[in-house]
Structures are given as structure tokens and as C-alpha cells.
Amino acid sequence: MWNNQAGDGGFDQQGGFASPAGGGFSSPQSQGGEKRARPSNIIPCTIAQVLSANHDGDRFIADGFELHQVTIVGLVKSVSVAPTRIDYGLDDGTGPIIEVKQFVDNDESVPEEERVSPMMENTYVRVYGNLRSFQGKQNITAFKVLPITDMNELTSHILETIKVHLELTQPVSANQTNGHHETNATPAKNTYAGAMTDNSMSNVQQQVLTIIRGSASDEAGISIQNIMQQLRGLPEKAIRDSVEFLSGEGHIFSTIDDDHYRSTDTD
Structure with missing residues (x-):
């Protein structure tokens, strides 16, 4: 192969x-x-x-x-x-x-x-x-x-x-x-x-990615804690699992530490 x-x-x-x-x-x-x-x-x-x-x-x-x-x-x-x-x-x-x-x-x-x-x-x-x-x-x-x-x-x-x-x-x-x-x-x-494509994601994953994309103006990205504050109705594990999925698929990447992320769509 x-x-x-x-x-x-x-x-x-x-x-x-x-x-x-x-x-x-x-x-x-x-x-x-x-x-x-x-x-x-x-x-x-x-x-x-x-x-x-x-x-x-x-x-x-x-x-x-x-x-x-x-x-x-x-x-x-x-x-x-x-x-x-x-x-x-x-x-x-x-x-x-x-x-x-x-x-x-x-x-x-x-x-x-x-x-x-x-x-x-x-x-x-x-x-x-x-x-x-x-x-x-x-x-x-x-x-x-x-x-x-x-x-x-x-x-x-x-x-x-x-x-x-x-x-x-x-x-x-x-x-x-x-x-x-x-x-x-x-x-x-x-x-x-x-x-x-976003169509392959779950609803939670799409919500997390939308929030991370919305923080594009910040070089440090957005922290997982901040994401959880904006998605208070969702379990912490679901949000962290979504972040791990998005990172593994290349949609987001960590910045200043393993708690802050930015979207790879950002130039």
C-alpha cells in the first residue's frame, strides 16, 4: 500500500x-x-x-x-x-x-x-x-x-x-x-x-467548535473552563470529550497550555 x-x-x-x-x-x-x-x-x-x-x-x-x-x-x-x-x-x-x-x-x-x-x-x-x-x-x-x-x-x-x-x-x-x-x-x-465537515459531528461537538471559533481574536484561544461556563447545561465530561475529539481530528489545537484552544480555521 x-x-x-x-x-x-x-x-x-x-x-x-x-x-x-x-x-x-x-x-x-x-x-x-x-x-x-x-x-x-x-x-x-x-x-x-x-x-x-x-x-x-x-x-x-x-x-x-x-x-x-x-x-x-x-x-x-x-x-x-x-x-x-x-x-x-x-x-x-x-x-x-x-x-x-x-x-x-x-x-x-x-x-x-x-x-x-x-x-x-x-x-x-x-x-x-x-x-x-x-x-x-x-x-x-x-x-x-x-x-x-x-x-x-x-x-x-x-x-x-x-x-x-x-x-x-x-x-x-x-x-x-x-x-x-x-x-x-x-x-x-x-x-x-x-x-x-461539521455534519459529521455531534451536537455537543458542533457547539464547542462554534465557541472556540468565536474566540479567534484572542491569540491564547479560549479555556475549557470558559467553554463550560458558556455551555452550563452540558456535562463537563461531554465537553472535555468533545475538545479531545476536535483536537484529534485537527479542527482545533492547544495554545499556551493543554487547557486553551484555538480553531485551525483561524489564519
Whole structure:
């Protein structure tokens, strides 16, 4: 699964989904010159897709869409640790190794329990981060690096990546917008982030995310205690479980400590 061999139902060497037509994610096509807006959610990608995205200034374009925040999974091939940064070399078998930079505050003045521990080499991780370019080479600045303990997550990530690619490159036809599909029909350009939508959340999770998004103006984010004050009718465990879910899914990230969170939608 994690190799460079193209086959039925696999990835081609450009990181696109192999198909008879040969249309990979790395060959963006726009419909009628239509300008598409940058998605606000996190986009599941392969490393090859990230590296092959067209770079225009501070914008990265793939399939006519601007990539901003992405999530990738892969095997840690190298780790370099410094007081303020951890650098990873990540490989998912679809292309060259990509550099992932995670900025941390691991100074000696920071208590040991609050320091960010680096991931080990030869372990699988999921990365959430922003696309960047340095000296003509694209990389990812991570705001979250999580270990993968269930190998099914590798398969799930590939399926999410394929799903997003197909939604993006195969617009909804007029026939699909009629009949029993009508209520769910959405133009492809609006489903780029379909793998991570608010519709998949519970009511409590949606309420917690709405409150966290509402605190975007505060660099420190909002504390869990503050969230609980605004949702007094809900059990504390339900709120904390929702925060853990949202963090694990990459919708939010911790800021000054493990009690304060901001939305990843915030620029």
C-alpha cells in the first residue's frame, strides 16, 4: 500500500489516484477558467500531492483550489530536535520525503511535563499543518503531530484523499441534481474538504467548535473552563470529550497550555 507502484486502486508515482485516464491530483484542471476559493477546512493529501502543487507566491494550487491547511500521514524517517523546533522527514511512499517543521517551546525554563516530546523514527504519524516554501522547496509547518496507533488510519487516510480528489475533479452533473440525490447535491468546488465537515459531528461537538471559533481574536484561544461556563447545561465530561475529539481530528489545537484552544480555521 505504501509504495510507488501504480496498480488497480492505488496511487501513481505522482501521488495521484491511478486510473485508466491517468488523471492525477497533481495535474490541476479548472472548469471554464472559474476562480475557486481557498477551502477553510483541513485537506487530506499525499506527500506527492503537496510537493507537486503549483506554487504561486504564497499560494499553493492543486486542481484549481488553493491548499492552505493540510493533513498527511506517513512514516518518520528522520528526526532533528532543537530547543524551539522539531524537524521530521516524512515518507508515505508516494514521492520524495517531505520536511515537516514543528515549532515548540522546549526551553529549560519550561516544566518537563509541558515540553513536546519528539516522535520516534520508524513510527507512523499524522500531521496537521500549513504549506510553506523555503528556497524553492515545499514543506509543512505543523501545528499538530500525532502518533498513529491503529494502522487502519493509513487506509482511511488514502480513502479520504481519493474521495476529495474525485469530488474535486468530477463536478456534479445535471442528472445527479435531480431525483433522490437532489437534497445532497453539492458542486465539487464546495466539497473539497468533504472528508472533514461539521455534519459529521455531534451536537455537543458542533457547539464547542462554534465557541472556540468565536474566540479567534484572542491569540491564547479560549479555556475549557470558559467553554463550560458558556455551555452550563452540558456535562463537563461531554465537553472535555468533545475538545479531545476536535483536537484529534485537527479542527482545533492547544495554545499556551493543554487547557486553551484555538480553531485551525483561524489564519
